[in-house]
Amino acid sequence: MAVCRKHGIELIPQVNLLGHQSADSHVKTLLEVYPEFDETPHVKMPEKYEWPNADGLYCKSYCPLHPDVHKVVFDMVD
Secondary structure, X not given: OHHHHHOOOOOOOOOOOOOOOEEOOEEOHHHHHOHHHEOOOOOOOOOXXXXXXXXXXXXXXXXXXXXXXXXXXXXXXX
């Protein structure tokens, strides 16, 4: 951080939105707490994740069309 400040660089934290709601064989916290936001609920996470896979799913994502998702996500980002 000090090096960035010294050179006038503002660090902006990265927040994975839409995609990246799973890693390996585990769903991340957003979809764990709010499973109703899962864009692909019919796709179950395999015990051992491999890519490519039969479902063609790289990682889980939340559905941007869910009526309650933005309240939660925007609060989280803020």
